[in-house]
Amino acid sequence: MADLREYPRDVEGSNISKIVVDRDLCIAAVSCLAVADEVWELDEENKVVAKNPNAMDDATIIASAEACPTKAIFVYDKEGNQVFPK
Amino acid sequence: MQHYTYVIIGGGIAGTTAAETIRKHDPKGSIAIVSDESHPLYSRVLLSKPKWVLGEQPFDNVWLKKDEWYEENNIHLFKGLRAMKLSAAKKTVELSDGDVLKYEKLLLATGTHKRMWDVKGADKKGIHYLRTVDDAKGINEVAQGKPKRVVMVGSACVSFEIIEILVAKGFHVTEVMREKYFFEPQLGAEEVAPIEQTLIDSGVEIIRESEIEEVLGGASVEGVRLKDGREIACEVILPLIGVVLPVEWVQKAGVATHKGIYANQYLETNVPDIWTAGDTTESWDSVLEETVIMGNWMSARLQGQVAGKNMTGAREAFEQVSFHTSHGFGYQIGWTGDVRPLPGREIIQYPTKEEKSSCRLIVVDGRVVGGTTVNRPDLMSAITKIIKEKIEVGSALEEIRKGTVDLKAIANTKRI
Numbered sequence: 001m002a003d004l005r006e007y008p009r010d011v012e013g014s015n016i017s018k019i020v021v022d023r024d025l026c027i028a029a030v031s032c033l034a035v036a037d038e039v040w041e042l043d044e045e046n047k048v049v050a051k052n053p054n055a056m057d058d059a060t061i062i063a064s065a066e067a068c069p070t071k072a073i074f075v076y077d078k079e080g081n082q083v084f085p086k
Numbered sequence: 087m088q089h090y091t092y093v094i095i096g097g098g099i100a101g102t103t104a105a106e107t108i109r110k111h112d113p114k115g116s117i118a119i120v121s122d123e124s125h126p127l128y129s130r131v132l133l134s135k136p137k138w139v140l141g142e143q144p145f146d147n148v149w150l151k152k153d154e155w156y157e158e159n160n161i162h163l164f165k166g167l168r169a170m171k172l173s174a175a176k177k178t179v180e181l182s183d184g185d186v187l188k189y190e191k192l193l194l195a196t197g198t199h200k201r202m203w204d205v206k207g208a209d210k211k212g213i214h215y216l217r218t219v220d221d222a223k224g225i226n227e228v229a230q231g232k233p234k235r236v237v238m239v240g241s242a243c244v245s246f247e248i249i250e251i252l253v254a255k256g257f258h259v260t261e262v263m264r265e266k267y268f269f270e271p272q273l274g275a276e277e278v279a280p281i282e283q284t285l286i287d288s289g290v291e292i293i294r295e296s297e298i299e300e301v302l303g304g305a306s307v308e309g310v311r312l313k314d315g316r317e318i319a320c321e322v323i324l325p326l327i328g329v330v331l332p333v334e335w336v337q338k339a340g341v342a343t344h345k346g347i348y349a350n351q352y353l354e355t356n357v358p359d360i361w362t363a364g365d366t367t368e369s370w371d372s373v374l375e376e377t378v379i380m381g382n383w384m385s386a387r388l389q390g391q392v393a394g395k396n397m398t399g400a401r402e403a404f405e406q407v408s409f410h411t412s413h414g415f416g417y418q419i420g421w422t423g424d425v426r427p428l429p430g431r432e433i434i435q436y437p438t439k440e441e442k443s444s445c446r447l448i449v450v451d452g453r454v455v456g457g458t459t460v461n462r463p464d465l466m467s468a469i470t471k472i473i474k475e476k477i478e479v480g481s482a483l484e485e486i487r488k489g490t491v492d493l494k495a496i497a498n499t500k501r502i
């Protein structure tokens with residue numbers, strides 16, 4: 001089973017309801033952190049966790065997921081559809 | 087002749103990040119990227135990751151930029167062309183199709199090329215390399231097909247990761263290495279021993295300190311003959327034997343090189359208006375106080391960002407304690423900073439209590455310059471901090487060896 005960690009996002013006007021990190025895929029390349037440093041941080045196990053999934057705007061969150069070289073970050077909209085990776 | 091404000095040689099993560107950064111700081115200047123591959127930016131690290139190789143993640147996950155991105159940002163991507171000749175005096179780069187680009191500012195972000203396997207019969211069908219996304223298609227096809235007998239040549243991260251994938255799919259793998267053990271010299275023999283035991287228990291055969299003399303077979307691979315005369319039957323050979331740094335073509339133009347392209351901490355080469363970033367860069371590291379080649383995704387991206395910004399007029403230093411990891415067979419291996427066991431460096435084993443785990447520090451004159459961890463990823467951030475803040479550990483080496491002092495506690499002090 002994949003080791004998934006979910007981060008609900010509750011920001012007025014945002015179309016993103018949830019961000020999910022597949023911890024098995026995360027290799028701590030920290031590309032996401034470089035794009036959205038207010039959202040992401042590395043935890044004790046050297047995996048990326050969302051310290052504040054409500055920080056920053058939707059475009060920045062998606063850009064941070066796009067930057068991930070292992071595509072370990074999944075973004076869902078308010079209807080529950082996966083909007084990234086498409 | 088075409089004229090661009092910024093010319094970037096190399097379309098990988100360093101070059102593309104540089105272009106992206108330049109565009110952020112200079113909305114008008116013209117930008118060209120020259121790539122000898124026929125693709126937009128993709129994730130090289132994904133090429134050896136199990137879910138992608140086995141098709142459990144969509145193939146298209148590999149793409150990090152689409153063609154439209156280049157158009158939207160007014161970045162011209164020359165695909166499938168190689169930079170052949172640099173003239174620093176004329177500020178031109180000649181491409182493999184004869185076209186000449188004139189630049190105002192140039193970034194050398196060529197990355198590395200795969201080392202070709204120079205063995206008799208190495209042109210037979212069934213031999214696959216792994217450096218580019220086009221190479222990867224060959225290995226993916228093998229991994230997704232019926233189990234075969236594979237000979238793996240090379241014993242670093244990518245070999246380790248691919249072996250895990252193949253073994254999980256029922257392939258029989260024989261590993262032939264020049265080295266004494268996997269990851270030498272990036273890890274110590276005692277750290278690797280439990281990892282290798284797991285491989286052997288999974289059915290992997292390891293042949294050490296050995297080389298292949300000839301590939302056997304007709305048009306397709308049927309086996310290999312080692313230099314000691316032994317023969318191993320196989321249908322597939324994966325020579326994942328590292329990379330070469332293409333520096334000669336810039337050397338001829340007067341750019342100072344060593345193993346890589348020399349740069350200061352601002353990623354400036356010795357030639358005005360030429361910067362370098364990514365895997366071919368050998369730049370001054372003000373944390374480690376030496377010139378280093380990083381050769382990993384994380385550093386290449388940050389170097390691209392710093393070089394790009396500096397090309398638009400800033401003068402920022404590249405400063406990063408670099409780390410990378412490799413996963414396989416239930417092990418998570420981490421390398422932080424400069425882990426080369428060079429003469430004059432002390433290797434300190436830090437005892438970890440957990441089974442199948444280990445940690446070592448590489449120490450120079452009482453200062454930690456690098457560290458390796460097996461199944462203790464939580465120690466990597468402590469090691470990073472000790473390196474970055476140049477914490478003096480000379481007086482505590484014995485305690486570290488005995489484990490009577492906590493590395494994380496050391497990381498949280500300025501001095502001990």
